[in-house]
Amino acid sequence: MALENGEKSGSSFVAVRKPNDCTILLLRVVAFLATLAATLVMALNKETKTLVVATIGTTPIKATLTAKFQHTPANVFFVIANAMASLHNLLMIIVQLCGGKFKDKGLRLVMMAILDMMTVALLSSGDGAATFMAHLAKKGNSHARWNKICDKFGKFCDHGGGAIIASYIGLLLLVVITVLSIIKLLKAK
């Protein structure tokens, strides 16, 4: 823990430099881009494939199967959670850039910390659900006789995986932002 700027309160733990507004703003912009990318990639995730289902005589019977993201409620929740997280990030960026004229700085900091925490919770639950559904789609579950579907719909799985990774990056940045906001609150007291 760096003892810069001579900021040392009663305990030796919180002897860190006060987080800059610029750092938090930059992190928020990157987190906004990450969650926006995750929302868009998952929402536009669709793959159609024509599979041979059976063969009667010499003519194969083809069936067209589509894999869409809304077939799984976990993916729908993922899209909604990421959309709300990017909306929250956008709102916070606007508030930080244009909110200089509001006088009650203390209430604003507390509201931002609480809202940040709630968004982190929503985002983490959306990520967790989508990750385990993707794992189920990729590996299947032999105990429950659930077959894997990623070998047939490779592009669908790849896009979904990319969206989940982008969402995790956004989640990590949002957790860092939340911790920085709380530290800023602690220093402001």
Added chain:
Amino acid sequence: MITSWRIFTFLLRLLALAATLVATIVMVTSHDSTNVLNLTFKAKFSNSPAFKYFVVVEAIACAYNLVIMFLASKGSLWRLVIILDVVVAVLLASSVSSALAIAYVGKKGNTHAGWLPICGQVPKFCKHVTAALVAGFIAAILYFLLVIYTLYTVLHPLFVVSKS
């Protein structure tokens, strides 16, 4: 000096400890087996990685709660406790959501992927998992109440709270 803040947070932590303990134990003891056409169909919580993740996270939250409840008399660590509370609350939310997603597939199936529901064959397992998920959900809500209450009471500049 014992203030009303400390009493309320201690009560919330106690309830959260009970909820996480119940969730872990109920999920770990959930198993059922049935015979379908001379094949034995066994269902345990360890068959699914989402349920394993749920058990691990609830156990970590339970142990953390136990440690913090008896360590809270030291006044200098309350800032670290707030940040760790946020991390544990986020982990709890993620674990409940993951287990719920897999349990939903187990209960309703997924016709698009060709996944059949399994609750018809192993109803006891399904009931256990449902009870564990409810307990986990209550634990997550209690944790969030704890964090939001701590943030609002301790860090709001208009409130005067003695932190000793």
